Amino acid sequence: xxxxxxxxxxxxxxxxxxxxxxxxxxxxxxxxxxxxxxxxxxxxxxxxxxxxxxxxxxxxxxxxxxxxxxxxxxxxxxxxxxxxxxxxxxxxxxxxxxxxxxxxxxxxxxxxxxxxxxxxxxxxxxxxxxxxxxxxxxxxxxxxxxxxxxxxxxxxxxxxxxxxxxxxxxxxxxxxxxxxxxxxxxxxxxxxxxxxxxxxxxxxxxxxxxxxxxxxxxxxxxxxxxxxxxxxxxxxxxxxxxxxxxxxxxxxxxxxxxxxxxxxxxxxxxxxxxxxxxxxxxxxxxxxxxx
Amino acid sequence: xxxxxxxxxxxxxxxxxxxxxxxxxxxxxxxxxxxxxxxxxxxxxxxxxxxxxxxxxxxxxxxxxxxxxxxxxxxxxxxxxxxxxxxxxxxxxxxxxxxxxxxxxxxxxxxxxxxxxxxxxxxxxxxxxxxxxxxxxxxxxxxxxxxxxxxxxxxxxxxxxxxxxxxxxxxxxxxxxxxxxxxxxxxxxxxxxxxxxxxxxxxxxxxxxxxxxxxxxxxxxxxxxxxxxxxxxxxxxxxxxxxxxxxxxxxxxxxxxxxxxxxxxxxxxxxxxxxxxxxxxxxxxxxxxxxxxxxxxxxx
Numbered sequence: 108x109x110x111x112x113x114x115x116x117x118x119x120x121x122x123x124x125x126x127x128x129x130x131x132x133x134x135x136x137x138x139x140x141x142x143x144x145x146x147x148x149x150x151x152x153x154x155x156x157x158x159x160x161x162x163x164x165x166x167x168x169x170x171x172x173x174x175x176x177x178x179x180x181x182x183x184x185x186x187x188x189x190x191x192x193x194x195x196x197x198x199x200x201x202x203x204x205x206x207x208x209x210x211x212x213x214x215x216x217x218x219x220x221x222x223x224x225x226x227x228x229x230x231x232x233x234x235x236x237x238x239x240x241x242x243x244x245x246x247x248x249x250x251x252x253x254x255x256x257x258x259x260x261x262x263x264x265x266x267x268x269x270x271x272x273x274x275x276x277x278x279x280x281x282x283x284x285x286x287x288x289x290x291x292x293x294x295x296x297x298x299x300x301x302x303x304x305x306x307x308x309x310x311x312x313x314x315x316x317x318x319x320x321x322x323x324x325x326x327x328x329x330x331x332x333x334x335x336x337x338x339x340x341x342x343x344x345x346x347x348x349x350x351x352x353x354x355x356x357x358x359x360x361x362x363x364x365x366x367x368x369x370x371x372x373x374x375x376x377x378x379x380x381x382x383x384x385x386x387x388x389x390x391x392x393x394x395x396x397x398x
Numbered sequence: 399x400x401x402x403x404x405x406x407x408x409x410x411x412x413x414x415x416x417x418x419x420x421x422x423x424x425x426x427x428x429x430x431x432x433x434x435x436x437x438x439x440x441x442x443x444x445x446x447x448x449x450x451x452x453x454x455x456x457x458x459x460x461x462x463x464x465x466x467x468x469x470x471x472x473x474x475x476x477x478x479x480x481x482x483x484x485x486x487x488x489x490x491x492x493x494x495x496x497x498x499x500x501x502x503x504x505x506x507x508x509x510x511x512x513x514x515x516x517x518x519x520x521x522x523x524x525x526x527x528x529x530x531x532x533x534x535x536x537x538x539x540x541x542x543x544x545x546x547x548x549x550x551x552x553x554x555x556x557x558x559x560x561x562x563x564x565x566x567x568x569x570x571x572x573x574x575x576x577x578x579x580x581x582x583x584x585x586x587x588x589x590x591x592x593x594x595x596x597x598x599x600x601x602x603x604x605x606x607x608x609x610x611x612x613x614x615x616x617x618x619x620x621x622x623x624x625x626x627x628x629x630x631x632x633x634x635x636x637x638x639x640x641x642x643x644x645x646x647x648x649x650x651x652x653x654x655x656x657x658x659x660x661x662x663x664x665x666x667x668x669x670x671x672x673x674x675x676x677x678x679x680x681x682x683x684x685x686x687x688x689x690x691x692x693x694x695x696x697x698x
Contacts, residue, residue, distance in 0.1 A: 140482055191652035198428075201485075202609045203651050205602060206644035213641035329489065329598060336486050367501045374490040374497075381479055381487055 110240045112362045113355060118246060118315070120354020121253035125308035126327055127334040127346040128260060129301025135277035135341035136294050139200030143184050144305055145328030146208035149321070151177040151306025152313035153215050156226055166229045170310050177306025180211075181298035216321045228314040249311045256304065257347050264343050269296055277341050333377045339387015349388055405630055407519040407587045410526035411580050412626045415604045416611070416618040417533045418576030423613055424542075425569035426549035428485040430601050431472060432577050434492030437596035439465040439578025440585040441505050444514045447586070454517055458525075458582040465578025466571045468495070473567035489598070500593040510592025517586045525583060529576060533615045536572070537662065545569050603640075606647050612657025620658060 126148055133141040155166075155173030163169045188207050192199035232244020264270035272293040275283035284290050312327075313319050334353055338345030353373050360369040380388070401409065415432065422429040443461030446452045452460070472491045479487060500508045536542045547555040548565045556562050585591045604622075611621020625646075629639035650657065658667060 134482075140485075188648060193655065196651075196655050198423075198609055199651055199655065201482075202605065203648050206606065206647045209602070209644040210641045213638060213644075217637055325598075329493065332486055333490065336483065340482070367497065370497050371494060374494050377490045378475070378487060381475065381483065385479065385483070 108239075110238070112358055114240070114242060114246070114250070116355030116358035117351060118250055118354070119358055120351035121250060121257075122308045122312055122327065122350075123331055123334045123354050124257060124347045124350025125253055125304050125311075126331040127338065127350045128257075128343055129305045130331055131335045131338065131341055131343060131346040132273065132297045132301045134335065135343075136273060136280075136290075136297050137189060137200065138194065139189065139204075140332075141184070141189075141204045141301075142201060142328075143188065143204040143208040143211065144301070145324040145331060146211040147177050147180050147184070147302045148305040148309040148327060149215065149324040150180060150211050151309045152226060152319050152323075153219065154306075155310060155313075156219075156224065156319060166227075170228070173310060174303050174306045177309075178299040178303040180306075181302025182295060184302070185295060185298045212321060212324075219319070219321065221321050224319040226313045226317055226319045228317075230314065245314055249315060253308070253311065256307070260300075260304075261344060261347070263300075269293065273297060330373055333373045336377055337380045337388060339389055342387050342389060345387045345389040401627075403519040405627070407522045407583075409623060409626050410519070410522035411584050411587075412604065412607065412622045413526045413619060414529050414576055414580040414583070415600075416607045416622040417529055417615065418573045418580060419601075419604050419608050420533065420573070420613060420615065420618050421536070421545065421569045421576075422566075422573040423608065424537075424549050425545040425566050426480075426552065427566050427570050427573075428481060429472075429488040429570055429573060430485050430598075430605075431469070431488035431492040431495075431574070432604060433596040433598065433600045434488075434495035435465040435469060435574040435577035436581035436584070436600070437492075437495055437499055437591075437593070438468045438574075438581070440581030440591050440596070441499055441511065442578070443582030444511055444585040444591060445505065448511075448514050454515060454586055458579060458586075461582035462575045462578045465581065466575035469570050469574035470567070473570045492596075492598070492601070496593050496596050499596075506592070508593060510590055510594075511585075512590045514585050514589045514591070516589050517583075519587065522583045522587055525579065529579065530615060530619060533576075533618075537615050603643075606643050609657055610643070610647050610650055612659035612661075614657075614659050614662035616662045616664070617657050617659035 126145065129144050130141065133139070133144070151173040153173075154176040155169045158169040158172050159166060163172070184204065184207055188203035189200050192203055228245075230245065230248075232248055234244055235242045235247050264273065272283065272288045273296075275286070275288055276290055276293055280290060308327075309323075312323065330353070331350075334350045335346050337353065338347070338349035353376065356372055356376075357369045360372055415436065418435070419429070419432055439461035442464040443454075443457040446457035446460050447454050472488055475484075475487055499505060505511045544555070544560050544565055545568075547558065548560060548562050548569075552562045555565075581596075584595070603625075607621040607625050608618055609621075610625060611617030611619070625643055628642065629636045635642070654660075660666075
């Protein structure tokens with residue numbers, strides 16, 4: 108039973124982590140919150156659903172197209188919402204990206220309605236059984252995919268030129284530019300990667316619950332914000348750890364305490380982190396005075 | 399009146415909410431706790447008038463005081479954190495408050511609180527008009543200028559003898575009080591409230607009103623009026639209205655980053671329009687102040 112809950116928690120946590128990583132990467136390079144992120148999370152499964160309706164037989168192809176669509180949306184987002192806005196404008200990116208997200212949501216609502224839409228991925232995997240714990244094949248695959256992706260992402264940030272560029276920009280954009288980092292390219296790469304990850308997280312949620320709704324992002328959007336603060340803004344490793352931890356905590360509290368505490372925990376945790384460790388759990392975030 | 403009753407109430411409540419976001423933002427406190435403060439005002443006022451039998455005006459006043467008081471602990475938090483961190487912290491506060499009301503049985507929990515005495519829409523209109531005048535007064539006063547200074551550059555403001563944390567807390571409290579008033583009017587006009595009335599999406603709408611209009615009382619008035627009334631024009635527009643706002647806001651942010659009324663004066667806007675109508679006649683210097691009004695509230 109406990110093991111089952113732990114796995115459920117990791118599932119939820121991996122979704123938080125996948126969304127949170129995108130938030131935190133974009134914050135790192137731009138010093139702006141990208142609130143459209145959670146809507147892109149929702150756009151990918153709807154795009155996949157749309158492609159399936161158009162008559163694409165293979166659901167894998169449709170889902171891959173959905174993720175690619177999310178990546179493209181990331182580029183559009185950058186050019187529409189962040190490129191024209193001066194970086195010193197306090198509310199600029201915040202408000203424009205929120206608007207971009209609203210546009211996505213309105214398009215989805217007007218195309219698919221506000222009701223739940225069944226989402227049949229058509230993927231069947233055998234269940235995995237160990238002891239008295241049963242893990243559905245889809246769940247196991249989802250968990251495996253997200254864990255592999257997180258490891259790949261950590262490796263990317265730590266050991267590749269792309270990762271070094273991103274970390275340099277996060278530390279000091281002007282210095283990075285002087286040292287020959289192409290800021291524009293790095294920022295675009297970050298937008299594509301984080302949007303695609305958000306889209307993938309959306310697809311994982313959709314295949315797991317086998318349904319889509321135009322408000323599926325609501326529950327994740329705000330909690331992912333809490334995740335990146337708890338992990339430390341701009342800290343990829345912190346976002347991953349915090350996402351997984353908060354997901355596990357939420358599911359365990361739901362199971363062994365009450366639903367209210369499960370909901371409240373993430374926010375109480377956020378305020379405690381603010382008071383005790385404002386630079387995030389691992390203390391590697393962008394320093395406060397620079398934000 | 400040209401507008402129907404529900405529209406009057408909606409416009410008035412939206413105007414008060416926009417003003418409630420205005421003062422914290424002018425003082426550089428990026429508070430997103432608006433639905434939380436609004437919920438406190440709404441539930442307190444509703445509780446006082448329904449269960450304690452107080453007159454509605456007194457209940458509204460108690461609601462305002464309660465929500466201003468609730469903002470103090472979060473204001474204390476604000477002394478430690480700034481900018482985007484503060485926005486997320488106040489967001490957490492709002493979520494916690496809404497969560498509290500959805501599990502607090504005496505006010506109905508998630509089922510909502512019904513049977514609140516009804517007031518006419520014109521009370522909301524009167525309240526909104528009074529609050530607009532009050533905020534004009536505050537904005538133009540020495541105190542309002544101090545808030546602006548704190549928002550523009552806290553360090554310079556501090557060097558000029560302003561008590562920065564105190565002013566920011568006051569701005570937050572004024573904002574929370576106004577949100578509480580809007581909440582009280584909301585609960586008494588609709589006679590029913592539930593936690594789902596106080597969600598993040600409300601902050602989003604109000605934030606877009608404020609940013610589109612500009613961070614001034616005049617901007618709040620124009621932003622909340624036009625953007626509330628546009629969806630009322632036709633039902634076909636209603637489903638696409640949020641997207642319409644969103645496009646307007648993105649375009650405005652790119653071309654007029656300070657909103658339509660960055661200075662609380664009508665003259666710069668007229669000059670801006672004129673300079674675009676007859677680009678050859680206008681002198682370059684005449685265009686300059688209005689062409690790219692910069693929002694100076696940037697450094698945290």
